Amino acid sequence: MARLNPDEVIISKIATDFPEGFRALFITYYKPLLRIAEKMIGVEFAEDIVQDTFLTIWNNKQSFDNILSLKSYLYTSVQNKCLNIIRTNQQFEKYKVEQSAALDEEYILDEEVISQLYQSIELLPDHYKEVMLKSMEGESIAKIALSMDTTEDAIKAYKRRAKQILKKELGDKAFILLFL
Known part of the structure; x- marks a missing residue:
């Protein structure tokens, strides 16, 4: 008798009883996915990323039967969501640096104008x-x-x-x- 791997058992369970299959999926993969997310982006956003991944599965349960490897699908989903957060943060940091430089330049210009004003007043x-x-x-x-x-x-x-x-x-x- 051929032994089913855990993914096949969960997929089978999801096909027959989605809530129960989803529960098994969550119990099996939540902690490993959380560890991956924590390594990539830290504790602060890791839980949100993993929960969002499971929420996506719950909301798209009708297309769930097209997934061949749960483990690969889940790990890739979490990694992609983490990379999106990292990219967004990098863009935000770049924006903050640009804004800071612009404000510094504006401050210097204001200081120069004020200095010229006082010199002219003298x-x-x-x-x-x-x-x-x-x-x-x-x-x-x-x-x-x-x-x-x-x-x-x-x-x-x-x-x-x-x-x-x-x-x-x-x-x-x-x-x-x-x-x-």
Whole structure:
């Protein structure tokens, strides 16, 4: 009498009683598949990968009879799912590195523009310079007028004239003046 291998027994059981056959499949292969997944991607995602593999089988039970080797099918499914996770993580890491580099470059450009702004402010006449620096520190027009012993209209005029000079000085980087 020819002896059936475990896969043939499970396939036979699945064909006659799917829930019971699926249970046997799960009991037989869950732990070995989990070990493979853990080796490939670590403990964090391994259980999800293995459960997803079994869920795929459960959801596609009508096409299950086309599988010739359960062990090969399951191991290949788990490996492919792990490789997909690895690829996705590599793409995500690449994206994070690219974004980080772009942000660093943007920060450096912002720092350069701000540095140029302060250098240009230093070249302004004293009243304009004082108004711009205090304004950049967040002081109100009224407070600046009080500290400089002049009117609010005079402060507004100083600020407007200082911005015009800075706009000429900074050229295309003058957009920063929108925030002053």
